[in-house]
Amino acid sequence: MSDQPAANLLTVKDLKVRFPLKSSSIFAPKRYLYAVDGVSFSVTQGQALAIVGESGSGKTTTALAIARLIKAYAGQVQLQELDLLDLAGDDLRQARRRFQFIFQDPYSSLNPRLRAADIVAEPLAAMAADAKQAIVDELFQAVGLRPEQQRLFPHQFSGGQRQRLGIARAMAPKPQLIICDEPVSALDVAVQAQVLNLLRELQRQRGLTYLFISHDLGVVQHMCDQIAVMYLGQIVEFADRISLFKNPLHPYTRALLSAVPRVDPAMRGKSQRILLQGDPPDPANPPSGCRFVARCPVAEARCHSQPPALRRLASGQQVACHLVSDDAVSPLG
Amino acid sequence: MEKVVIDEKPVEAARGPIAEVAGMFVKSHAAVVALVVLLLIVLAAIFGPAMYQIDPFEMVWAPFSPPGEEGFLLGTDYLGRDIMAGLLYGARVSLAIGLAAALMSVCIGITIGALAGYYRGWVEEVLMRFTEFFQVLPTLLFSMVIVALFGASLEVVTIAIGVVSWTAVARITRAEFLRIRELEYVMASRASGAGNFKLMVAVILPNAFPPIIVQAALMVGSAILFEAGLSFLGLSDPNVVSWGQIIGSNRPYILDASYTVTIPGVAIFVTVLAISLVGDGLNDALNPKLRQR
Numbered sequence: 001m002s003d004q005p006a007a008n009l010l011t012v013k014d015l016k017v018r019f020p021l022k023s024s025s026i027f028a029p030k031r032y033l034y035a036v037d038g039v040s041f042s043v044t045q046g047q048a049l050a051i052v053g054e055s056g057s058g059k060t061t062t063a064l065a066i067a068r069l070i071k072a073y074a075g076q077v078q079l080q081e082l083d084l085l086d087l088a089g090d091d092l093r094q095a096r097r098r099f100q101f102i103f104q105d106p107y108s109s110l111n112p113r114l115r116a117a118d119i120v121a122e123p124l125a126a127m128a129a130d131a132k133q134a135i136v137d138e139l140f141q142a143v144g145l146r147p148e149q150q151r152l153f154p155h156q157f158s159g160g161q162r163q164r165l166g167i168a169r170a171m172a173p174k175p176q177l178i179i180c181d182e183p184v185s186a187l188d189v190a191v192q193a194q195v196l197n198l199l200r201e202l203q204r205q206r207g208l209t210y211l212f213i214s215h216d217l218g219v220v221q222h223m224c225d226q227i228a229v230m231y232l233g234q235i236v237e238f239a240d241r242i243s244l245f246k247n248p249l250h251p252y253t254r255a256l257l258s259a260v261p262r263v264d265p266a267m268r269g270k271s272q273r274i275l276l277q278g279d280p281p282d283p284a285n286p287p288s289g290c291r292f293v294a295r296c297p298v299a300e301a302r303c304h305s306q307p308p309a310l311r312r313l314a315s316g317q318q319v320a321c322h323l324v325s326d327d328a329v330s331p332l333g
Numbered sequence: 334m335e336k337v338v339i340d341e342k343p344v345e346a347a348r349g350p351i352a353e354v355a356g357m358f359v360k361s362h363a364a365v366v367a368l369v370v371l372l373l374i375v376l377a378a379i380f381g382p383a384m385y386q387i388d389p390f391e392m393v394w395a396p397f398s399p400p401g402e403e404g405f406l407l408g409t410d411y412l413g414r415d416i417m418a419g420l421l422y423g424a425r426v427s428l429a430i431g432l433a434a435a436l437m438s439v440c441i442g443i444t445i446g447a448l449a450g451y452y453r454g455w456v457e458e459v460l461m462r463f464t465e466f467f468q469v470l471p472t473l474l475f476s477m478v479i480v481a482l483f484g485a486s487l488e489v490v491t492i493a494i495g496v497v498s499w500t501a502v503a504r505i506t507r508a509e510f511l512r513i514r515e516l517e518y519v520m521a522s523r524a525s526g527a528g529n530f531k532l533m534v535a536v537i538l539p540n541a542f543p544p545i546i547v548q549a550a551l552m553v554g555s556a557i558l559f560e561a562g563l564s565f566l567g568l569s570d571p572n573v574v575s576w577g578q579i580i581g582s583n584r585p586y587i588l589d590a591s592y593t594v595t596i597p598g599v600a601i602f603v604t605v606l607a608i609s610l611v612g613d614g615l616n617d618a619l620n621p622k623l624r625q626r
Binding site: 064067069093094096097100101103104105108109110111112113122123125166169173 | 516518540
C-alpha cells in the first residue's frame, strides 16, 4: 500500500434499516423488524471490506441501504464529503455515479430488452453517443468480452459473461466505491475464480474501493483486506483479514470459520468443527442480551441480560462479546 | 497478475426480440391463417368502398332479393339496399371503432395499472378500488347511458366502449409491474441514475408489454362485438353503416330473409375469430417459457 496515511472513503455510522410487520389489528401499535440494527464501520480508500454472515443476517440489506436502493431508517453514510442518506432527487442521481452496485443474480440483473452495449452504457445516460461508445469499447475489453458481443441480448450470454456485463456496467461511470452483493455466488466454481480475479485486477488498475458482501469465507479471504462479521443485524466482529483468519475471537466467527471445508489434509485434524444448534432467533423479536446467546456454546448469565457492545481490543480487532479478554483471547481458547 | 480470460465461443446472430417473436408466431399455422384473413378484411375495408361503388344507403333494387340475383352478390335488405355495400362500408366502421376503443382502453388501463403497480401503498389502494368500481358496473348499461347522454355519434360510441373495457388491462399491467419492479435490473437502472418516470416508461413497461399486447388484440375483437351490440339496439350513429346495425335493422325479417342477418353475422364472427386467433398466436410467441434459450 502507499506510504501516505490512507483516508476513509466510506464511513457508516449506526445504520438502521427497519421493515414494518403485519400487525394483528389496526389498533395494535405498529411493529417493526430491524434487519440492520446499528451497524458502523469504515472502508479505507483502495481497500476491500467484506461483510460476511449467514442468510438473514442483514448483510445485503446493509449494502442496499448504503447504495440508497432501499430506505434507511436511521444513521449516517458518508462517502468522502457526501452524506448519502441526506441526498434526494437530482443530487442523488448525480451522486450515483460515484458509487455503483454489482448484483448477485446475473440472470435477473440485466434488462432482457437491452443490447449488451446499452446495458453497459446505462449509467452514462447524459453523455454524447461517441463518448459513450468509446467507454463501452474500453470496458468490453477490460472485462474480457469481445467487441462483436456488444450487439447481443442478455439471454445470449452465459452466467459468467453476464456477470462480466454487470461488472462493466458498474465500472462505466468511473465510480470510487463499488458495492458487490455476492457477485459470484450464482456462478459455478470455475467461473467464480475468473470473475474474482477480474474484480481484483480492475481494483488494482483503477484504484477502486470495494464493499464486498458474501457468505463464502473462501471468496472473502481471496478478495478482501478487512472483514466485518454480521449476525442478526449487528456486527459481532471486525478485523483485518490476517487476524480474523488467524485468531477469530467471537464464538460465532469461530463457528463460521470451522464450517469452511479444508482441502489440505494436514489442516483437517487441527480445527475442530463447532456445530451451532438451532436457527438464528426471529429478528422481529431478538433476545434481550447478546443476540447470539441461544446458540453460543459458552454463554454465561450476563450474556442473557446485557447486550455486549462492539469494543476495540489492543490488537486492533473489534468484537462484541463479554467473554473475549482484552488481550484478544477467545472464550473458545 | 492474471491474464483476463477471453472465451472463444462464436457469436450467434444478434436477433432482436421482435425477430424472435415473429419466428415463434409463424410456427402456429392457425395464427398465420387468421392473420392473412384479418389482413384481407382490413384491405377490403380500406379499398372495398372505392372499388365497389354502390351507396349502402341507396335503394338499388327490390327488397329481399336473395344473394346472387340481379347482380347483387349478397342480395338486398328489407329496404332494397345492397348488403355487399353495407358489409364493405360497415367493415370500416367496425374495425375503426374496434381499434380506437381498444387503443383507448389500453391507454387508460396502462396508466392506471402502471401507477398502481409501481407506487404501491395508498396510490394502489385508490386506483384499484376505482378499477373495481368500473368492473362491477354493468358494462352494456353504462355505455348505453353514455350514448344516450352524449348522442349517438361514432366518437361517443368509441369512448363509451373504451371507458367500460379498460379494467382488464389495468389489472394485467398492475400485476406485471408488481412482478417486474422487484427484479434486480430495475434496481440496477435505479442505481444507474434512472428516475421514477424513466423506470416506469423505459424500463418496466417494455418488459410488461407481452401480456398487454395480447389483451389489446383480444380487446379489438370484443370492442367490435360491443359496437355490434350497441347498434343492434339502435344506439349507434344512424348516419353510418355498421355490421351490427345491419343485423339490428333486419331483425324483424329474420324468418323470411335470414340471409340479411346471417351475412353480417358471419362477417362479425370471422373477424372476431381471426383477431382472437392472432391474439392467441401472439400470446404463445411472447411467452418466454415457450421460447428456447
